[in-house]
Amino acid sequence: MFNKKNIKIPLDKFIDRALYHPKKGYYMQKVPFGQYGDFVTAPGISKIFSEMVFLWLISYWEKFYKDRKINIVELGAGNGEMIFQIISSARNYKKFYNKCDFIIFEKSNKLIKLQKEKLKNQNVKWLKNLDKLQNKPTIFVGNEFLDALPIKQFINFKGNWYERYVQKHKGIFNFTKVKCNIERVENKIKLKLSKNQNFLEISFEEIKIIKKLNNIIKKNNGCVLFIDYAHSNQKMFDTLQAVKKHKKVDILNDIGNTDISHMVNLSFLKKITKNLNLKIKFTTQRKFLLNLGIMKRAEILANRASFLEKANIFYRINRLIDRRQMGELFKVILLHKKNKQFNLGFK
Numbered sequence: 001m002f003n004k005k006n007i008k009i010p011l012d013k014f015i016d017r018a019l020y021h022p023k024k025g026y027y028m029q030k031v032p033f034g035q036y037g038d039f040v041t042a043p044g045i046s047k048i049f050s051e052m053v054f055l056w057l058i059s060y061w062e063k064f065y066k067d068r069k070i071n072i073v074e075l076g077a078g079n080g081e082m083i084f085q086i087i088s089s090a091r092n093y094k095k096f097y098n099k100c101d102f103i104i105f106e107k108s109n110k111l112i113k114l115q116k117e118k119l120k121n122q123n124v125k126w127l128k129n130l131d132k133l134q135n136k137p138t139i140f141v142g143n144e145f146l147d148a149l150p151i152k153q154f155i156n157f158k159g160n161w162y163e164r165y166v167q168k169h170k171g172i173f174n175f176t177k178v179k180c181n182i183e184r185v186e187n188k189i190k191l192k193l194s195k196n197q198n199f200l201e202i203s204f205e206e207i208k209i210i211k212k213l214n215n216i217i218k219k220n221n222g223c224v225l226f227i228d229y230a231h232s233n234q235k236m237f238d239t240l241q242a243v244k245k246h247k248k249v250d251i252l253n254d255i256g257n258t259d260i261s262h263m264v265n266l267s268f269l270k271k272i273t274k275n276l277n278l279k280i281k282f283t284t285q286r287k288f289l290l291n292l293g294i295m296k297r298a299e300i301l302a303n304r305a306s307f308l309e310k311a312n313i314f315y316r317i318n319r320l321i322d323r324r325q326m327g328e329l330f331k332v333i334l335l336h337k338k339n340k341q342f343n344l345g346f347k
Ligand SMILES: C[S@@+](CC[C@H](N)C(=O)[O-])C[C@H]1O[C@@H](n2cnc3c(N)ncnc32)[C@H](O)[C@@H]1O
Pocket: 027, 033, 041, 042, 043, 075, 076, 077, 078, 079, 082, 105, 106, 107, 108, 111, 142, 143, 144, 145, 148, 149
């Protein structure tokens, strides 16, 4: 993946190669999810998480597209667990189920294979190019999708802006910086970001994807629901991290065998959506799940469970909603057209 003895590449290129190099990238050769993997995501903690997402999806459809056909597209479906549970729930609501085309947009061929195995009895299509989506209202949903996209970082050092690069010199990796023209960067993305900042963290890939999703929902209607590791600080800071076996590790160590992610910056996301004339709403995962009735659903399941199973159900829900665990670190973000009013989960 980085075969040459000496290289020097921008951080986002480095992350992209470390995660998605066709042969040696992390997501191209590993299945990182679960207790015995490197990290656990919400759909793997409790199926009730995906059931709540399903409830939200069917409610959105009912409010805006009742009796119409829609696409439900999962962005970055990992091991396929969330869409599996969404479809399982949807099967109980035939009117909705019969109107849905379920689609996965996934970059990793290794994970596509795994998803195809898990979903072999379900009616799911895979797309590598979102332009090929059929023209009908489309609801995009992505759990921990944005935080897995590559980012760039810029540092203001003694009044000059530098871009963060990764270099390999005589076989050893380290971070370095290269002087840059920050105005040119800002002009490229049509966003003024550097005022009052001495550090910038920007995902060009995030901007590109959101533009693409915006074009689709502007043309065909629909919305985007992201659930991501995110913060809303005005001041940007370094949120890049690598994780292996559930522990933070050095980003430049064991490249290709660790997950690299960052925290989505909601202030930055707001600026992108403002430029695109999109409405944005966000709340914490805790509030979203409580608002959708996660406790009621847990009680129903617990009613027919043994004592141990009951404890397990509530232990897992606590991981999802507890303020010190995922409850506040994770945010649920809704993007749709300005004229849409939909508050379920965001009250
Ligand atoms: C952190 S994992 C989350 C997986 C899953 N949603 C979950 O919650 O367990 C990120 C997922 O997004 C996929 N992904 C990352 N960048 C992508 C891109 N540009 N296009 C499509 N999929 C992408 C990865 O391959 C992986 O499946």
